[in-house]
Amino acid sequence: MGPRVQLPPEIQLAQRLAGNEQVTRDRAVRKLRKYIVARTQRAEGSFTHDELLKVWKGLFYCMWMQDKPLLQEELGRTISQLVHAFQTTEAQHLFLQTFWQTMNREWTGIDRLRLDKFYMLMRMVLHESLKALKTQGWEERQTERLLELLTTEILHPDSQAPNGVKSHFLEVFLEELTKVGADELTADQNLRLIEPFCRVATRTQDPLVLHNITRGIFETIVEQAPLAIEELMTELEAQEREATSEGDEATSEGEERDRAGLPGQPPRGRVWAAQPVLGQEQTEDSDDEDRASSVLQFDYEAVANRLFEMASHQDTPPLNRKRLYKVIRKLQDLAGGLFPEDEVPEKAYRNARGGRRVRMKRRLSQARWQTVTGGGAAEARPEPSPGPARRRQRRSAGADPAVSQEQPGGRGRRGAHGGRRRPRARPTAKAAGRQEPKAKRKWTPRGQ
Structure with missing residues (x-):
C-alpha cells in the first residue's frame, strides 16, 4: 500500500465545511478564519484564484446544509464577515470576485426551498463589502475597483450571471449602500x-x-x-x-439658578425638566426614529x-x-x-379608489x-358614452319576447356570438307607442 497523499489545506477545509454534522461545519468555519488571517499576513502567502474558488465551494455547501432560519442568518453573517479577515485589499478583492463567480455557477442548481438563504447571503456579502470600503475611507481607487468588479461579474453581458442574481443585486444595492454610508x-x-x-x-x-x-x-x-x-x-x-444655543448658554444658566429656588418647579435646561409619561412620548420618539431613517x-x-x-x-x-x-x-x-x-x-390619498x-x-x-x-339643463347634461348606450340596447332587446324568439339555438342555448344567457324578462306595463307582439295561434289540422 502506497503512502497516503496529503491534500492541500483548502481542499481539507472545503470537505469539512460541506460535512453532514453541524459541529464539524462550525469548527471548520472557525479554522478557516484563522487560516485566512495567518496566511494573508505574509506578502508571499496570498491565495490564488483557484484556491479561493475551492474555499467558496465549501462555504456554499456549508450554507446549503444549514437548517433553521435563525441559524442560517447567523451562519450567513459569519461567512460574509470573512472578508474582514483578509489583511490586504487585493486578497479581499479576489475573495469577493470568487464569491460572485461561485453564485453564478451554482445558482441554477439551487432548489426553490433554499433560494431565500442564498438571497440573504448575497445581501450580507454586499453589505460587508461596502463596509470594508467604508473602513478605507471611501477611497476613490478602491471604490472604482469594487464597482468594476460588481459590474464585470454581474451586469456585464459576458458575465453569464443568471437573471435571479442580477435582479436581486439591483434590488438591494441602494438599500445596503444607504445602511452603510x-x-x-x-x-x-x-x-x-x-x-x-x-x-x-x-x-x-x-x-x-x-x-x-x-x-x-x-x-x-x-x-x-x-x-x-x-x-x-x-x-x-x-x-x-446648536449655533444659537452657544450664544444663549450664559442666559440659560442664570435662569436656571433663579428657577432652582422655587418649590415644585424643576430647573430649566435639564434632561429631566419634563418627565414624560411612561408609554406615551417614549413610544412616539421611537416611532419618529423609525420613520426618520x-x-x-x-x-x-x-x-x-x-x-x-x-x-x-x-x-x-x-x-x-x-x-x-x-x-x-x-x-x-x-x-x-x-x-x-x-x-x-x-x-386620492384618503380613498382606496381615489383616482x-x-x-x-x-x-x-x-x-x-x-x-x-345658463347653459340649460339639456345642454349641461353630459352626453352618454356609446358603451352604456349599447348596454341599454342589449338590455331592451333581451326584454322583448319577439327578439328572444328569433335567437338561434332555442331556449337554453347561447347565441351565435357565445354571449351569456340572459334572464327571462318580466311582464311590464303597456307603454304608449309600443307595439305588442302578436299572440301565437294554436295549430289545427288542415280541413277542420
Whole structure:
C-alpha cells in the first residue's frame, strides 16, 4: 500500500465545511478564519484564484446544509464577515470576485426551498463589502475597483450571471449602500457610486436589466427625494439650534439658578425638566426614529445631466433612450422643486379608489357649472358614452319576447356570438307607442 497523499489545506477545509454534522461545519468555519488571517499576513502567502474558488465551494455547501432560519442568518453573517479577515485589499478583492463567480455557477442548481438563504447571503456579502470600503475611507481607487468588479461579474453581458442574481443585486444595492454610508457620503460620492449603473442602462440589450436598473436605482432615488430633503432640512435646523444655543448658554444658566429656588418647579435646561409619561412620548420618539431613517443625498440636476449625457449618445438603443428620458424628466423636476406627490390630489390619498372618484367628481362639477352659467339643463347634461348606450340596447332587446324568439339555438342555448344567457324578462306595463307582439295561434289540422 502506497503512502497516503496529503491534500492541500483548502481542499481539507472545503470537505469539512460541506460535512453532514453541524459541529464539524462550525469548527471548520472557525479554522478557516484563522487560516485566512495567518496566511494573508505574509506578502508571499496570498491565495490564488483557484484556491479561493475551492474555499467558496465549501462555504456554499456549508450554507446549503444549514437548517433553521435563525441559524442560517447567523451562519450567513459569519461567512460574509470573512472578508474582514483578509489583511490586504487585493486578497479581499479576489475573495469577493470568487464569491460572485461561485453564485453564478451554482445558482441554477439551487432548489426553490433554499433560494431565500442564498438571497440573504448575497445581501450580507454586499453589505460587508461596502463596509470594508467604508473602513478605507471611501477611497476613490478602491471604490472604482469594487464597482468594476460588481459590474464585470454581474451586469456585464459576458458575465453569464443568471437573471435571479442580477435582479436581486439591483434590488438591494441602494438599500445596503444607504445602511452603510448614508450618514457620511456626499452627493458627489453617491453620483460616482451609481455612475456604472447609468453606463450599463444606456448600453444593455437586456430589457430585464434595463427595467431593474430603472426601478431599483433611479426610481428609488426619485421616491426617496422627499425624505432626503426633509432630512437635509432637519440637519440644517439642528446646526442652527446648536449655533444659537452657544450664544444663549450664559442666559440659560442664570435662569436656571433663579428657577432652582422655587418649590415644585424643576430647573430649566435639564434632561429631566419634563418627565414624560411612561408609554406615551417614549413610544412616539421611537416611532419618529423609525420613520426618520437616513437616506442618500443626491444632486438631482447633476444626476440628470450625467444620465442625459450618456443616454443621448448615438449608440444608445432607442428603447433605452426612451425609458431613460422619462427618468431624466423626473430628476429635472426634482431639481426644480417639483415633487411627484404634488401632482396627486389630496383626496386620492384618503380613498382606496381615489383616482377614479376624483375624475367622476370633476366631471360632475363641470356639468353643474354649465347649468349655473345658463347653459340649460339639456345642454349641461353630459352626453352618454356609446358603451352604456349599447348596454341599454342589449338590455331592451333581451326584454322583448319577439327578439328572444328569433335567437338561434332555442331556449337554453347561447347565441351565435357565445354571449351569456340572459334572464327571462318580466311582464311590464303597456307603454304608449309600443307595439305588442302578436299572440301565437294554436295549430289545427288542415280541413277542420
